[in-house]
Amino acid sequence: MIHNLSQKLTTTFIHHRIIDAEDREIYIYSFELLLSAVINLAVVVLLICLTGQVWGGVSFVLAFLVLRQSAGGYHASSHFFCILSFTVIFSVFLAVIIFLPPLYYLPVILGALTIGIPVIVRTAPVAHENKPLTGAECARLSHLAKLTVVVLTALIMTGWYLVPWNAASVGAALGLLTVALSSLAALYQKRKRA
Incomplete structure (x- = not known):
């Protein structure tokens, strides 16, 4: 289509x-x-x-898009599957925000950061086979991904401190985790093809 x-x-x-x-x-x-x-x-x-999940939804998408630019990650085989996979991921995120009691937001934030940060730091950037990176590009994107993770983490924790129980911080943390999982999926896909 x-x-x-x-x-x-x-x-x-x-x-x-x-x-x-x-x-x-x-x-x-x-x-x-x-x-x-x-x-x-x-x-x-x-x-x-x-x-009605404006703050959580917007913060998820912003964190995902900003970090994905430098960290890379999984690419679907077609535009249809790209749209479908992002729709499913975003729907699961919204379900978590809707059904998870705010009391559990902080453990989810800490868990997402504990898993996501090391994965991104170790794997970024994950390049697509159709767009290989030079050594200089790889070094620049790796540095940018690490800097973005630091800034996002600071924003997430500051947001939680200033406005606890707000879905924005958990949204950004889960956006970061989604990029990390996308990177792992891309690396798995590469190894499977090799």
Whole structure:
């Protein structure tokens, strides 16, 4: 569906001479990425509106997106599976926030950080096979991932200290944990293929 729509958009842009025909494949791929991101965002907004978990949902997504940029992680085999897997992960997160009594937020935060931080520090960046990294890029992203983890951890703990029982801190901590688990899944996938 996303691929077909991307092809139609590209064909329309070529027909109206907005883009050159020789750049067709680049634009098809770019439209696929854009449409996938828009659909993911729409799903997140819809689920946040349905559950009312604004602070927890937004902090989860922000922590996930910011850290994922430098840490890398698992990539689904298609845009459909990417959207489906993120929807499932985000839904599970929202269920945890909704059904977990706030009394248990701090243990969940500490557990997520205890598992997530060492995994990211040891594995980041996890590059995708279609986009290998040079040594300099790898070193820069590793440093950036570690710095991001430190800043996120400071924000999470400061947020918890200032506003205990708020879902924002647990959301960010679980976003960090999700990136760590995504990194482990990507490494497992690489070893399985080797």
